[in-house]
Amino acid sequence: xxxxxxxxxxxxxxxxxxxxxxxxxxxxxxxLVLTDxxxxxxxxxxxxxxxIGLTHDVRDEAAWAxxxxxxxxxxxxxxxxxxxxGIGPSKPLLDTTLDDxxxxxAINLDGVFLGCRFGAAxxxxxxxxxxxxxxxxxxxxxxxxxxxxAGTAAYSASKGGVRLLTKTIAIEAASKGWMIRxxxxxxxxxxxxxxxxxxxxxxxxxxxxxxxxxxxxxxxHPLGRMGTPEEIAAAILFLASDESSFMTGSELxxxxxxxxx
Numbered sequence: 001x002x003x004x005x006x007x008x009x010x011x012x013x014x015x016x017x018x019x020x021x022x023x024x025x026x027x028x029x030x031x032l033v034l035t036d037x038x039x040x041x042x043x044x045x046x047x048x049x050x051x052i053g054l055t056h057d058v059r060d061e062a063a064w065a066x067x068x069x070x071x072x073x074x075x076x077x078x079x080x081x082x083x084x085x086g087i088g089p090s091k092p093l094l095d096t097t098l099d100d101x102x103x104x105x106a107i108n109l110d111g112v113f114l115g116c117r118f119g120a121a122x123x124x125x126x127x128x129x130x131x132x133x134x135x136x137x138x139x140x141x142x143x144x145x146x147x148x149x150a151g152t153a154a155y156s157a158s159k160g161g162v163r164l165l166t167k168t169i170a171i172e173a174a175s176k177g178w179m180i181r182x183x184x185x186x187x188x189x190x191x192x193x194x195x196x197x198x199x200x201x202x203x204x205x206x207x208x209x210x211x212x213x214x215x216x217x218x219x220x221h222p223l224g225r226m227g228t229p230e231e232i233a234a235a236i237l238f239l240a241s242d243e244s245s246f247m248t249g250s251e252l253x254x255x256x257x258x259x260x261x
Contacts, residue, residue, distance in 0.1 A: 001028055001029040002028045002029070002237070002240075002241040002242070002243070003025055003028040003029050003030035003079075003080070003237075003240060003241060004028070004029030004030075005029070006029075006030050006031065006079035006080055006240075007030070007031045007032075007033065007071065007075040007076060007077070007078045007079050007080070008025050008030040008031070008032055008033070008078070008079065008080035008081070008082065008240065009033045009035065009067065009071060009078050009080070009081045009082070009119070010022050010025070010032065010033070010034055010035070010082040010084060011035050011036070011056060011058055011082065011083055011084050011085040011111070011115065012035075012036055012058075012084040012085030012086060013034035013035060013036050013042050013045060013046075013053075013084070014034075014036035014038040014041030014042045014044075014045060015036075015038075015041060015192070015193050016190075016192030016193055016194060016229050017084055017140065017187065017190060017192060017229045017232045017233060017236075018034075018036070018082070018084040018085070019045055019229070020228075020229035020230045020232065020233035021082055021084065021229075021232075021233040021236050021237070022034050022045055022046075022049060022051070023049065023233070024230070024233040024234065024236070024237045025080075025237065025240070026049040026050070026051070028237065028241070030080065030240075031051065031075050032046060032049055032050070032051025032052065033046075033051060033052045033054065033067070033070075033071045033075060033078070034046045034049075034051055034052065034053045034054070035053075035054045035055070035056035035058075035067055035085075036053075036055070036056060036085070037055070037056065037057055037058075037085070038055075039053065039054065039055025039056070042054060042055070042056075052070070052071075052074060052075070054066075054067055054070065056085075058083075058085045058107060058110075058111030058112075058114065058115065059106045059107055059110055059111055059114075061114060061118075064114045064115065064117075064118040065118065067118075068118050068119075068121075068122045071122070072122060077122060077123065077129070078119065078122055078123055078135070079123070079135050079136070080135065080136045080137075080138070080240045081115060081116075081119040081123065081135075081136075081137045081138070082137075082138045082140070082236055082240070083111065083112040083115040083116065083119075083137070083138070083139045083140060083162075084140040084236075085107060085111055086107060086108045086111075086140065086158075086194075087103075087104060087107050087108065087194070088155055088194045088195075088198060089103075089104060089154075089155070090151050090152045090154075090155055090198070091151065091153075091154075092150075092151050093151075093153050096153055096154060100154060101153070101154040101157075103154075104154035104155055104158050105154060105157065105158045105161070107158075108155070108158035108159060108161075108162065109157075109158040109161040109162060109165070112139050112162050112165060113165060115137075115139075116137060116139070116165070116169050116182070119137055120137070120169070120173060120178060120180055123135040123137075123178075123180055124173070124176075124178035124179065124180055125177065125178055125179035125180075130179075131179040133179070133242065133245075134179045134180060134181050134245065135179060135180045135181070136180070136181050136182075136183075136239060136240045136241075136244075137166075137169070137180060137181070137182045137183075138182075138183055138184070138185060138236050138239045138240060139162050139165070139166045139182070139183070139184045139185070140162075140184070140185050140187070140232075140236070141159045141160075141162040141163050141166070141184045141185065141186050141251070142155070142156075142159040142186055142187060143186050143187065143188050143189075143253070143255045143258050143259055144156040144159050144160075145159030145160045145161075145162055145163040145184070145186055146160075146163070146186055146251070146253070146259050147258075147259055162184060163184055163186070163251060166182055166183065166184040166249065166251070167184075167249045169182045170182035170183070170248040170249035171249060173248070174248060174249075181239075181244070181245075181247060181248040182248055182249065183239045183244070183247055183248060183249065183250045183251070183252060184250075184251045184252070185232065185235050185236055185239065185251075185252050185254065186251055186252065186253045186254070186255065186259075187227055187232045187235075187254055187255065188221055188226065188227050188254065188255030188256045188258040188259075189217050189218075189220070189221070189226045189227065189258075190226055190227040190228065190229060190231075190232055191226045191227070191228060191229070192229055195217075195226070199213050199214050199217065214226075220258060221255065221256030221257055221258045222256060222257030222258070222260065222261065223256035223257055224256075225256065226256070227254060227255070227256060231254060232254055235252050235254045238252070239252060
């Protein structure tokens with residue numbers, strides 16, 4: 001029960017890493033506020049786990065204000081925020097329009113920025129409302145926030161931005177005494193709906209079958225396989241818990257050895 005008595009907001013919670021994180025947090029006693037652009041999916045999982053499910057476009061400032069207001073009204077001050085919502089379309093550079101680029105960064109980077117801004121305002125310690133322990137913000141980046149890959153200009157730029165945004169906010173939060181730890185998680189390729197869709201798309205482009213494409217991506221990792229959402233959720237849970245109490249501004253890489261090569 002590492003999160004007993006704590007309220008956690010998880011974005012992009014209807015599927016994939018977000019849903020696995022919600023299940024892991026529920027097992028550890030957290031009160032859950034699950035948000036997703038797929039509001040029905042978030043509500044269904046919240047009903048199963050005994051939490052609150054909200055429709056949420058992370059690009060929208062007003063939507064963030066509403067999520068924080070509902071969280072505080074119904075659950076009190078949040079203790080954990082997982083900025084997980086993201087998209088992963090990829091195109092060659094010369095096929096990527098400015099609108100394509102902005103569509104990816106609006107969700108993957110602007111959405112994380114807004115989450116951190118609204119989250120920090122709601123979670124921070126103040127002289128009037130102190131915290132007895134640090135809150136935690138966990139931003140889900142990617143191995144492609146650490147290293148490049150051809151054909152992923154928008155995605156890699158957005159995830160690299162998340163990495164340094166995390167470090168900058170961590171330093172500011174610590175220097176101001178807000179009692180908020182801010183860290184990023186960098187998954188390798190993980191078998192989520194987003195990656196499954198990418199496998200279908202790539203196999204259609206190359207003419208290889210989906211099984212061959214999946215095997216090729218898995219083989220990029222020295223462990224010889226992709227990650228599971230549950231494995232990434234375990235890393236996020238660690239950063240949300242007091243077990244990581246001396247960590248802020250850190251990047252936790254869970255990538256099967258991908259970036260070790």
